[in-house]
Amino acid sequence: MLSKDLMVKLYEDMLMIREFEETVDEYAKKGRIPGFLHLAIGQEAAQAGAMAALKETDYKFLDHRSHGICILAGTPKEKVMAEIFGKKNGICQGKGGSMHIADVSVRNFGCNAIQGSTLAACLGTAVAAQLSDTDDVTAVFFGDGTVGRGEFNESLNLSGIWKLPIVYVLINNMYAISTPARNAHPLENLAEMGCAYDIPGLTIDGNDVLEVYKGVSKAVHRARQGQGPTLVELKTYRWQGHFSGDPASYRPEEEVRAWKERCPIKIHRERLLSQKIISHEENEKIIKQVKDEVARMLEFSIKSPEPEEELAIKHVYVGREVSGK
Amino acid sequence: MLSKDLMVKLYEDMLMIREFEETVDEYAKKGRIPGFLHLAIGQEAAQAGAMAALKETDYKFLDHRSHGICILAGTPKEKVMAEIFGKKNGICQGKGGSMHIADVSVRNFGCNAIQGSTLAACLGTAVAAQLSDTDDVTAVFFGDGTVGRGEFNESLNLSGIWKLPIVYVLINNMYAISTPARNAHPLENLAEMGCAYDIPGLTIDGNDVLEVYKGVSKAVHRARQGQGPTLVELKTYRWQGHFSGDPASYRPEEEVRAWKERCPIKIHRERLLSQKIISHEENEKIIKQVKDEVARMLEFSIKSPEPEEELAIKHVYVGREVSGK
């Protein structure tokens, strides 16, 4: 049994993700956020459950749909939001935006907008942990579509043979843009692909945050013990289109409705209430707290200035200048 | 039971590969053949058995160790050897050499010296066969090491989901240069990697030409019937180093000796003799015929002139000139 504190934390975390995503979605639609925005509404259990199973010094590699991971990693959340707004006070000073958020101080090594590329790079932090004899695990988050990339094979093959401390967190939301996973991969349960690499696979209900937490914890434990990688598949669904604004007309409404019924937040809330872990009043309070917190982030983000032009010519090289205009 | 003719043909084919390889090896060591030469001595059963299971209009993609495939594909064998010598009368006019031999007239679409690249390109001829409603199968030959490349995943995933008529002929000779397969891949039987793609895998004694023929035939049959790809693993061993001249000191002598004991030609010869399919005299005659034939190829190759310089500026573009010196 998990502690009550943890049960509540997982609830708060999911609420936080939901509120955060809805807020940036709103501001993207208002034209206040530049670029593409990939939202994880509906996938909160996968993100919150997985993050709760990791410690701060574990290395994390994210994909394009990872705001939730970023805000749960320990970074001041308003700096994540400001980054998405492309502002100077963002955690990457506005250089990264939604698809390139990192905070190395909490070992969030960043999202990379090339699908599959983190599957390769995650090998390196795992080797680093092995070389330095620490028990830090590397978690890499990626989607069902990304299983199609070549790096999937190169990564699992290498980590399988070197027994690297990697947790592959495969968030199977059943689509890669408009392409259903069943049209893109021969197996239904993608975790079973671990069979090709002698890597155990776990297929988990990604909408039940406790199942996610337990499954990922098991994988993390294996990795910490030096027993090698695990491929954890979290089955879930994104409620919105591929990006904020995508009408996603390629999906049957029926399907969307059914998945919304299985809202991960609702599932867990009902559990907390029915098991009397929180009361209705406490629930209302938590919700209000989350909303207030996100409102503060929003204010911070909006007030934050744009980055100055000189920033554009910084960081190309360490210790070497490039010229501006 | 296979016909006697086929049994004898398989023997002749293996002898032919052996004699061909020993001849080019000798001339490479004499400095008469430029570049790298990767020999398949010891792997004759895999090459001859697989080729016998294919028809001429089947598409073939080869790797760097594929002289044997080329000479069994229907190409005038002396043109294959002349190509290896880099001569004008070679099947690619000396442009390709050992690692880039094609003969499109017999649907040998060529070797490509980038490991893994044919695993991607073979998808295209298979799609072409589907689009044009022919029953031509695509066979792609590759080694155990090449399983590490990203294209392995992209190819099997796509062919698995599109049920493409592909026969993956994985020649597992237990090494990629100095790297033992057991250090490079978690599974011992690489055919089992098909499990990740719902693709049947067959692990076969690659030194028994009849087993190879039967196994590959089964896969070819499946593909022709529209049932999709098969991953056929042929376990064998290369007697020499990675390339002609490589001392291969990375392998235990014991291991080499044991595999030489299991010479694919010897195994099959003993069968032919003991089953009285050929007599000792016939055997001697076959051997002599093969030797004579290869001697003629050698003469052809040596006599053939070097390609002329103008050839270097041809074929960059179809119908467009590039300038010479």
Next chain:
Amino acid sequence: MRVISMREAINEALHEEMARDNKVFVLGLDVGKMGGDFGVTKGLWAKYGPKRVRDTPLSEAAILGVANGAAFAGYRPVAEIMFADFLTECFDQIVNYTAKAHYMFAGQLKAPLVVRTPTGAGMRAAYHHSQNVESWFLNVPGLTIVAPSTPYDAKGLLISSIRDDNPVIFLEHKMLYSFKGEVPEQTYQIPIGKADIKKQGNDVTVITSMRMTHLCLNAAKKLAAQGINVEVIDMRTLLPIDKETIFASVAKTGRVVTVFEAPKTGGYGSEIGMMIAEEMFEFLQAPIKRVASLDVPVPFAPSLEDYVLPNEIDIEQAIQKIVRF
């Protein structure tokens, strides 16, 4: 004449070519029912069905593999790579296979394929969705690179590209998809390898392509008021280079400014400029000047991206400087 967008013009070319030649087929991520990430393949799937309009898994090397193999087998695949930045993931197929297939087998194979891909910055999509990639391919003999700036050119050039027996990388600047212009309803071709003088002039030759063409034309208009008569050459085909048109113009003006969107160092302008410095030296009355992006990756925040990209003022100033030299 009828006015349509570049997106529609390209779409029309695809429709017409698919109707004309059943060897033409389309493939890529989400090109089917969804009609492509930028809507360029709209309606093809409904009309030609899933065999000729193929949604693929997220496997860029496999996409190019299908294109290569099918082209070798006589088809005319048109592959879409969702963003040009992802060409990194099929770079081997293009550079080491597509480009060399015709040459290395002495003309036996042809690769009449087209890789369509959205390129260029301006969308606030940063590092992995904004690059100008032509330079990655400039030193690869065997490739053709087409890069239209108007709907008219796009339609005619795409039709020519599909009919060409050589492989073509067809760059579509994503900021031009909604740009409108006159386009004939009937089928027509624009020859590959011919630049277009978008504005005649005799004081200075400005050589450009894609989105920059329009900035150059605007700048030319403003400069006309100052009595500077600019000739604007839109390359349209980046490789092979139309020396004739360029040299004729330089012979007339003696002054050259190149304007391309990629970072300056190693950009396309360097090749054009060098060609002129080598072969037209006697005509030059001033230094050759490059206008280009700063030598930095494409950053996220609008203030940064705008600073990094070349703009009309940069172009005007460069032209003034060269004219007044």
Next chain:
Amino acid sequence: MRVISMREAINEALHEEMARDNKVFVLGLDVGKMGGDFGVTKGLWAKYGPKRVRDTPLSEAAILGVANGAAFAGYRPVAEIMFADFLTECFDQIVNYTAKAHYMFAGQLKAPLVVRTPTGAGMRAAYHHSQNVESWFLNVPGLTIVAPSTPYDAKGLLISSIRDDNPVIFLEHKMLYSFKGEVPEQTYQIPIGKADIKKQGNDVTVITSMRMTHLCLNAAKKLAAQGINVEVIDMRTLLPIDKETIFASVAKTGRVVTVFEAPKTGGYGSEIGMMIAEEMFEFLQAPIKRVASLDVPVPFAPSLEDYVLPNEIDIEQAIQKIVRF
């Protein structure tokens, strides 16, 4: 001073750096017990063991993935890619990850890694084992490219590359591995970004690198007999470009010939030449002339390869032409 080969010099640099800094580790295909395909990593495995000298599977993207991730985590990986031609298979990691990691997260990550790789033609190994690849990377801000021509430069530059906090692509011309020269036994550094005047002269500036440096020096010797006094600049670092040294020379001579081994169009010489045409126009007394390979892939037959590559006579004639202009 002691005379050793370039192979030995590079090997020595690796030994010294591994001894000095335990964050340095080596990885690649067959770099361990076998000591690398070209024998460059010999002895490292025996001395530093399999943890710090890591044989990998045939997975170039994974090799770069390990290098990237480990570098991000504070290590200094030195990856060997067996032939530069195979960089196509990890092109994404390098271009979209290594090069941009420092920039896109606003300096939070560094990628202090080295990719060592044999480059260049002359081995009769054709298309996929002969290319000069620097142009693929020239337009990618964030990368450093080093390309030594002598054992002395190789040792000092590799040590500097390993200690540099920026990612370095370290090109080793395979035809120079056995080239010998004086090399100090102690550790020393040669600054990155500094070209070297290999021969002083004031009639004409010849700018070159790697193997071509030696051809240029030979040509210069012959031309000296004709009274032509050639200055030979060996770039040593291809990126960033040492403008200062080049411009000082051009200011003196007013005449420029660039000599690089890759095909002419889009080659490195174009960048150098353009830079001069742009910034040193007033000093130029003659056209800038490129000596380079023909615009074709590297063919197999010796007669063809020799024809395609630039040779001493080409260089001599080009210099004569420019001097007599």
